[in-house]
Amino acid sequence: MKKQLVGLTLALSLFCGISVGSAYAETPLSAAVNDGLGAPYKWSGTTKSGFDCSGYTSWVFAKFGVDLPHTSKGQAAMGTWVDKDNLRAGDLVFFNTDGKGISHVGVYVGEGKFYHSATNQGVTITKLSEGYYAKRYVTARRVLSDAAYEQLMTDK
Numbered sequence: 001m002k003k004q005l006v007g008l009t010l011a012l013s014l015f016c017g018i019s020v021g022s023a024y025a026e027t028p029l030s031a032a033v034n035d036g037l038g039a040p041y042k043w044s045g046t047t048k049s050g051f052d053c054s055g056y057t058s059w060v061f062a063k064f065g066v067d068l069p070h071t072s073k074g075q076a077a078m079g080t081w082v083d084k085d086n087l088r089a090g091d092l093v094f095f096n097t098d099g100k101g102i103s104h105v106g107v108y109v110g111e112g113k114f115y116h117s118a119t120n121q122g123v124t125i126t127k128l129s130e131g132y133y134a135k136r137y138v139t140a141r142r143v144l145s146d147a148a149y150e151q152l153m154t155d156k
């Protein structure tokens with residue numbers, strides 16, 4: 001119970017500190033990523049009752065008509081490569097968490113943070129600079145066109 005309360009408090013504080021787009025208005029992108037926040041981890045999961053990492057990113061982008069494969073490696077082959085220094089909200093970020101290449105994916109939301117479904121936490125927000133992920137970062141891909149990005153970053 002104490003762990004759950006601490007986790008909920010952390011999630012709420014991170015949620016309140018995230019600004020995807022405008023600091024005062026919710027954008028379609030922020031609404032989409034926030035909608036899954038707190039969902040549990042489930043291997044091969046693709047719904048709010050449980051997501052794996054690529055199931056979560058596929059679910060988010062499906063809301064905008066972007067069809068992504070249900071594997072992190074497959075998603076890493078989509079879109080265009082983005083330098084880590086040029087990330088923008090909506091870019092996919094990829095990690096090598098199993099020592100065998102790309103094995104984890106999340107949605108970058110700005111301010112050095114990304115949403116993802118972690119095996120030990122479910123859908124959560126993490127800093128790219130967090131030691132575990134900083135050491136395992138591999139690449140990023142942009143799957144949204146500039147026009148789609150502008151539309152998703154506009155206040156609802």
